[in-house]
Amino acid sequence: MNTPANTLLLRLPQVRQLKPNCWQALCPAHDDKKPSLSIQQNPDNGLLIHCHAGCGAVEVLEAIGLQLKDLYPAEKQINYDRVNSRQKAYQLDPYLALHGAVTEMIALSIIAEDMVAGRAPDTVRLSLAQTRLNNVLRLVGDPVVKRRIK
Numbered sequence: 001m002n003t004p005a006n007t008l009l010l011r012l013p014q015v016r017q018l019k020p021n022c023w024q025a026l027c028p029a030h031d032d033k034k035p036s037l038s039i040q041q042n043p044d045n046g047l048l049i050h051c052h053a054g055c056g057a058v059e060v061l062e063a064i065g066l067q068l069k070d071l072y073p074a075e076k077q078i079n080y081d082r083v084n085s086r087q088k089a090y091q092l093d094p095y096l097a098l099h100g101a102v103t104e105m106i107a108l109s110i111i112a113e114d115m116v117a118g119r120a121p122d123t124v125r126l127s128l129a130q131t132r133l134n135n136v137l138r139l140v141g142d143p144v145v146k147r148r149i150k
Contacts, residue, residue, distance in 0.1 A: 029062075
């Protein structure tokens with residue numbers, strides 16, 4: 001059966017299953033020496049991926065010739081063939097938006113831990129997290145963000 005997990009895992013180097021529906025592999029988007037890419041399969045067979053070195057999901061997938069839509073079963077994907085180009089910009093995949101928000105919230109919590117411990121925050125990563133969270137909010141239609149962006 002060709003599931004998103006099979007498609008992804010077959011293209012990744014040094015895949016190791018940690019527990020059912022949970023794997024670790026070398027990240028193909030950077031020169032990884034120690035597995036930093038975590039992969040988790042949801043009950044709906046969709047996948048969450050996270051590079052602990054900071055690579056974005058798009059970067060990881062592009063490095064192995066896949067797209068974000070490949071993380072989800074066909075029945076969960078938006079059929080862009082039936083959507084005209086003007087509508088494409090406004091389509092929202094709630095799974096991708098949630099995945100992106102969770103990833104950035106994890107990054108923010110790590111930065112906060114560093115600050116509490118007295119370490120200088122990674123301001124570049126902090127700014128990136130802020131930008132990505134604002135993009136997610138814009139996609140889901142947060143009126144506060146819409147007012148700030150205009």
